[in-house]
Amino acid sequence: MISKCLNDERSAQEQLYKLYADKMFSVCMHYAADREEAADFLQNGFLTVFSKLHLFGFNGSFEGWVRRIMVNSALSILRKKKRFNEALENIEYMQELPEHEVDMELIPSAEVIAKVNDLPSKSAMVLKLFAIEGYTHQEISEIMGITVGTSKSQLNRARTLLKIAFNKK
Numbered sequence: 001m002i003s004k005c006l007n008d009e010r011s012a013q014e015q016l017y018k019l020y021a022d023k024m025f026s027v028c029m030h031y032a033a034d035r036e037e038a039a040d041f042l043q044n045g046f047l048t049v050f051s052k053l054h055l056f057g058f059n060g061s062f063e064g065w066v067r068r069i070m071v072n073s074a075l076s077i078l079r080k081k082k083r084f085n086e087a088l089e090n091i092e093y094m095q096e097l098p099e100h101e102v103d104m105e106l107i108p109s110a111e112v113i114a115k116v117n118d119l120p121s122k123s124a125m126v127l128k129l130f131a132i133e134g135y136t137h138q139e140i141s142e143i144m145g146i147t148v149g150t151s152k153s154q155l156n157r158a159r160t161l162l163k164i165a166f167n168k169k
Contacts, residue, residue: 002062005053017046020063024070030128031074045073071133075143078125115165119158126151127158 004012025042032038048069056065116124125144129135130151135143137151144151 002053002056005050013050016049020066021046023063024066027067027070028074030132031071031078031125037077041070041074041077044077045070048073067133071129072143075125079145115162116158118165119161122146123154123158123161126154130155 001012001016005016021042024045025038028038028041028045029035032041045066049066052069056062116127119127122144126140129140129143130137137148137155140146140151141148146154
């Protein structure tokens, strides 16, 4: 199918799109404010997939390669919207948490996603890139144009804010 896409066979391109569109839309939703924005990320991502298909080296999973393009596409669009330039709010990390810890496995995933989406955008982005996409802090620093220390700090901030949010329940 990839070789047919490289030969500009529209039916193969359509088949490839249909094969990955739903899964990649879910990836895009991790970074989007709404479905419309996710659709923009998806469209931009597939344009990149088809224009860079000749660069796929068959070294790893094709789905992983497409997924990385989708994430990078979303981040590129977000960078252009300057959502990363949000001023960092002061927060007391030493704030005492209640003594009881929340068992995250008992919390519905929709509620966890909602709490993550309520985080400040930079903290949420670092958390998603680290925990969902599996990027290292070095990779996150390069993607977001921040230092490794800032990436680690933002991940810690996201975790702290989530603990606070779930312990307030």
